[in-house]
Amino acid sequence: MIRKVSQHVNQNEGLIFEKSSPGKKAYKLPPLDVPEVDPEQILGEYAREDLGLMPEVSEIEIIRHFTRLSTWNYAIDLGMYPLGSCTMKYNARVNEFVARLEGIGNAHPYQPEKISQGALRIIKLLQECLCEITGMDAITLQPAAGAHGEFTGILLIRAHHEAKGNPRKKIVIPDSAHGTNPATAAICGYEIINLKSNAEGMVDVSLLASLVDDTVAGMMLTNPSTIGVFEKDIHRIADVLHEKGALLYMDGANMNALVGKTRPGDFGVDVMHLNLHKTFSTPHGGGGPGSGPVACKRFLEPFLPTPVLTTRKDGLLGFEYNRPQSIGRVRAFYGNFGMFVRALAYIFANGPDGLRQTTEDAVLNANYIRKKLDGIYELPYKTGSMHEVVFSDHLQTQNGVKTGDIAKRLIDYGFHPYTTSFPLIVPGALMIEPTESESKEELDLFIDAMKSIAREVQEDPQLVVGAPHDTRVARMDETSAARRPVLRWKPEAKREAAAVPKPELVTT
Amino acid sequence: MIRKVSQHVNQNEGLIFEKSSPGKKAYKLPPLDVPEVDPEQILGEYAREDLGLMPEVSEIEIIRHFTRLSTWNYAIDLGMYPLGSCTMKYNARVNEFVARLEGIGNAHPYQPEKISQGALRIIKLLQECLCEITGMDAITLQPAAGAHGEFTGILLIRAHHEAKGNPRKKIVIPDSAHGTNPATAAICGYEIINLKSNAEGMVDVSLLASLVDDTVAGMMLTNPSTIGVFEKDIHRIADVLHEKGALLYMDGANMNALVGKTRPGDFGVDVMHLNLHKTFSTPHGGGGPGSGPVACKRFLEPFLPTPVLTTRKDGLLGFEYNRPQSIGRVRAFYGNFGMFVRALAYIFANGPDGLRQTTEDAVLNANYIRKKLDGIYELPYKTGSMHEVVFSDHLQTQNGVKTGDIAKRLIDYGFHPYTTSFPLIVPGALMIEPTESESKEELDLFIDAMKSIAREVQEDPQLVVGAPHDTRVARMDETSAARRPVLRWKPEAKREAAAVPKPELVTT
């Protein structure tokens, strides 16, 4: 029985271009207070004549356009978002409020330091908090997301080796790793050694030991692993690497399982990134922005990107640009400052007690789901879960139903799907991370939904395979989307010329 | 064919009380910086022990609660709201922004005048603009809504007569009037003379003349009338009244048809109210707040509620309280100031040209609908429409379908219903006011929907009578709601004791 949602009328809406008509306006400029100019005269041949198909609409049409569109989305604000590895937790509104305070939201990155002390103090305090939370010595907030943090971190490792005369050649990455890990190692110019997980889905330390030699620059490890399990041999892993001069990089995507309970800096990690848009609650915003600070041990500090924050002799904060060993900048300006503000507000709202309780609740929620669904869905690895639990669709494939189908059926039950097809070491994975933000009530509804779907798989598998049934659009034809990509709107005429099939009007 | 909406999953949500559990919190107070006190000691027997069933929930649950609830509502931001007499126009977001500026949103009503000059200047400029727009001489912004404005206006009339020695006994009100008109006259202590409309639905001037004598204090007239027609004999009506010393009150609910095109002060009105939440775009907010300024001719000014705005000798603005002839206050403080800010912002955004164009577009939209639906629905009065058009369900009742059913069916078509069962002079009225805020595209969808429903009435009347079909709840049992009113939540136990049937869980 579907208990969490009903069906309701939901507004259709075409593309904004389909509402455009010459002369409609959503703006008015103040009168120009300097002499008018003739663009043709000033710009000559560089003057632009017209702006093509840019829309002309009124303000109310824009309000309705995006309000209607928004109602087609699922969101944390609407319900549980059990996306494993994504840490879809509550995004507090006070964070949005403080990020928009005039002096914070409107500060120019190049305004003189003496009138930027507020911003710099925010950066400083956040850096200190994050170093404390990770147990690291130094940090850069410049990276714009997790993958960008990985890039920065691996370049730090590279710079470290290079300073010793040889950047080395390889990075070890477990087969359970997120796609960004190998992609990052590759763009940093490293060969990837794919490390097969052991029977528990964890790092096979002896296999690792056999692979690490002095061509290995380091290892990228996610801890807790992507199956949600703490690498209990973590220090042995670090030792194996360190013995050969290789470094341990930790992908901090799963820090929500650790904050306030243990610190990577204490268990042997040399460098790591954090995802402020996961652990520290900055909103995902439909795909971004994020922020991926990179924290490291003291010996890597000289290599951090420029600029780094410094306290000047007069006590004022400022940026230090003269860093001869730095890997250089990874981004213009100082990173996604707006996310720093939100993350710091999150830390304030929690305090040490709240941060610890948050971690405990995240872990409690995952284990509650695990307990209730174990047996109904197969648990491929039995080791204790931290903040997420990974099932497989093994029991369901017997009826021809795959993890992706179950995920789609969850939509009819009023939930966003869990993560599918990751990690790769679990064929047909159902990767579930509830986060601390879910009440028992919401978890029980989720568990009921999952049980109910499991029953449907046995009684009426086609119902599940054809899902979702209750959404405004059904499953999309992804194949033809990729085969004949239509990546932008064109007016009917142009479209037909391009032999793209005519879309229905007003139906989306 | 329903083109404007689809069905989509929509979250259920129980009552907030059903989520409560002792120890959950959505707040934290700063540490107390003065000595703690023991309430029992300070308040003695007046100390309260506990707060009964007040909820205990967390912040994310509140965010989800209201986000989910909000998705069950229709709104201007989602689409056309053709409620006749209600003027559901676009509520610009800049109005909300300026109303929340620190010095405006957070001003205490009793803070000294010298640090309230900003607020007072806003009041002054709005008063001037509204006097100019209505063609009146003086104004009070104190009334909190239209009905409150009527109350104020009728008391002005009463005070005028009283100053002449006799408050008189009766108020003439056309049978087409809004319910607040007779209700207001009654609470002001007047008898109501119900004026039957003539064959065109307008004031029957000779009938009026026969009714007005020196016991009549005045007449309440809506112009354009509630059937959307301008009283072309307006000045004769005024003359008939004035001859007997009676005054003409205008219900300004329909000013959206007149702004910038004609002024009540010019055509004989003595006193009138405006609805800032209609004509001047302040949001309806699910029922309020509103603001109902009352504008009048010079001779009524001495009677305006206290305080009135005044310019002091030093040029500063202030409130004048010493007004011996005043009817007295109608509300604490100065009225719904926040609405003044929004209304003034609306006037700024339009300017004289925009205000005129707004009126023209409102009238254009109504006439477009009239033209397209005339014949499909019966037009009981043929006189030219201004900003709204009133049809009747005469053609549809032959198939057993009433205006209320058509209205409900519109919901399935993605529209809010028009106004039904008003004005009383049109049995089975369909009262449609599109306002200027609708694009041709949206109007065409509405017209199509209305035509399609008319066809359904012929082909499958039960479909219409049973509507809506596509909403999360179907038609409500209003009868038993009124027969055994349940006006507050009680926990299961208490409820059962009260023999109220147990509601389903989690189904709303």
Next chain:
Amino acid sequence: MRYLPKSPADRELMLSEIGVASIDEFFQAIPGEYRLDRDLNVPRQMAESEIIDYFRQRSDENAAGYAVFLGAGAYHHYRPVIIDALAQRGEFLTSYTPYQAEISQGTLQTIFEFQTMICELTGMEIANASMYDGSTGAAEAILMAMRVTGREHSVIARSVHPEYREVIHTYLHHRGMPMHFVAYEEQSGEINLDELDRAITSETACVLIQSPNFFGSIEDVAAIADIAHRKGALFVVSIAEALSLGIVKPPAEADIVSLEAQSFGVPLGFGGPYDGVLAAKEKYVRQMPGRLVGETKDKNGKRGYVLTLSTREQHIRREKATSNICTNQALVALMSTIYMDVYGREGLKELATQNLAKAHYAATQFAKKARVLFPNAKRFNEFVVQTKDDPHAMNDRLLEKKIIGGFPLRKFYPELGNASLWCCTEMNTREQIEAVAQAVQA
């Protein structure tokens, strides 16, 4: 015009579909001599940035960043940010009165929750969806009592907010409904019970008091109820500082409670919009003014909410309605609902206790240098201080320190001389309190 979704071509097309040559044809019904053939003399059309500039300038001319010690019917409390985040959702902000239940359940359920919480807090059995504010609510409560009792006199404490009393006067006097005002006790500021007893007659429809009253003194509700009820009058309690209900016993002995809920998450906003609401004993429901939301089921048995008992209202009953009220304060009531959810059962108490502690501390500090009146009173967060100086002069001095002092009482209570009414909420820091207490001395 940026709010108008039409291009010139759209307008042309529509005119031609209608079959008229020009928009002017629709305005022919307006007699020529009244047609406006000039621009309105209002400010020219402004850019959005200009509108914001204008209001920013006005905002800057107003006080901002001052410490506020004013209460007197409008209270400075912290407003959690989620209130605006949620109330600003277009689905709440831009929806109409929820007459169409199938597409208004969001607003309806919210009001039902509001009604429930108002009942819990006030100790009443039913509550309506809102009134304009506390002053008009008090007036309507008296009218309601008159309908219930069929009597036309009312007895009102002088310690009720003076502006509320003025509004009540406006509502009653033109209909010749007599009002009797009862004095307060010198030592407590509470209503004089003997005088009250004497004022009530067999024609008294109701007794209206405010508690905490305008001086901040908590009235002996139970005792007053007794006196009123003994003579068959109803008992109406007006509450201007809703937060007091977090720690002060609810007036359960009342028949009607008129509450101003501005303290619950509503911005000071220079006096409005605020959030009145009436609560009462269930048996009086048919005389209740304003909208009521009730629980019911849809035709499939699903729980839902509707506006109900509307035969009390003007749109059905016209001149026989319980009130002429139509538009109310729905969005503001939503804000209060969110506020009550945020603080809830424990938080309102904790917050009220903080207010108690702040005011208690402040009164103690003031007492060192000035006279705190009404020594026998039990108080929540307001108290009256008598100073040597004229309070206006004192307040002028305080303004220079960015402090807005108490409300001078002489205008309404000349007998109190240099007295003013001070309020301390959780927003007043110890530092501010001490600075102010210091200034009183000087």
Next chain:
Amino acid sequence: MRYLPKSPADRELMLSEIGVASIDEFFQAIPGEYRLDRDLNVPRQMAESEIIDYFRQRSDENAAGYAVFLGAGAYHHYRPVIIDALAQRGEFLTSYTPYQAEISQGTLQTIFEFQTMICELTGMEIANASMYDGSTGAAEAILMAMRVTGREHSVIARSVHPEYREVIHTYLHHRGMPMHFVAYEEQSGEINLDELDRAITSETACVLIQSPNFFGSIEDVAAIADIAHRKGALFVVSIAEALSLGIVKPPAEADIVSLEAQSFGVPLGFGGPYDGVLAAKEKYVRQMPGRLVGETKDKNGKRGYVLTLSTREQHIRREKATSNICTNQALVALMSTIYMDVYGREGLKELATQNLAKAHYAATQFAKKARVLFPNAKRFNEFVVQTKDDPHAMNDRLLEKKIIGGFPLRKFYPELGNASLWCCTEMNTREQIEAVAQAVQA
């Protein structure tokens, strides 16, 4: 903890259902010596009002209310209020990457519209869903050109934003991919075409320029394209001031355009989050980094949108992906989309023309007292001024007048001496401009 929706009883119940005695059992996997048995040393839990106070203090320590003449890659434009009103809706703010198309059509259609408008404005055929910012976008554009051409050298104008060049350097140098920097013309600030021609070899993957470049000079895109293409190199144009596209011809001759769209409704925000995006010729789509949204139909034939061509991306292709980018700048791109809708076809042009007029007026005013460099340049809204004074000293003086002066160039272009880069947008009033021009003289 107010963000945690659990009561102590809930926790107990859940633990007992799981069958463990205490939460600690789940943390047993962490070796004892690494378990943290103390509180983290971070600030104590704060009330919401305290959080706001903290940030308000920081905000006040920063500049506010200053006239800003800084551009240099971050532009001060007016942001219509509906941007935040809409982007703050929880359904946009708190949703994930739209992998689940059936419940993400809102985000997907928005991105599709964004992609379309970026194409229209840049003159390209395809655009992606966003990149981190203009600097990383430029670096990724070069890597993309390398994948397309199979070449590894790049030629970069020295008039590209210096911080963009630093980022490009970080992305390329550790992999030993050579970069050649080409000087600018003294009279125009534009890239030296002869030197450019010489710098390009058969190993050159691409030429990267910025236009308007860091000095505000508009480059001769067509001429550069010719030179690049003649040697089989791709041509990449980086644009830091997106609004220039309202009045400056789009770089239709480019193969890839890397745009920083911050000017389109994104707050200055001390440097981020901003809004990079890559646009390109359609034939290069398979080498495009980042997400792409495409139009398709659902199984009932209804139009809809999906993330597509994801075999380019890291989650499918891992080490063979076109980039490691995963999280992008979706919400910021939404803001830009709303911005582009508000101004649209006419407004962007009108607004850009206002910028042109302001900068032109300012340059004329400056020219009276100082040297405006690069006299032969065509400019949009930035220009370089050489003063007698050290610009830092001048800016210090201006700060006292609440004016933030131009960006001193010596750090990146020592050869320009006391030059600084000034920007005038619609936000700079004539009064400000005149005040500033006056100060230059002094």
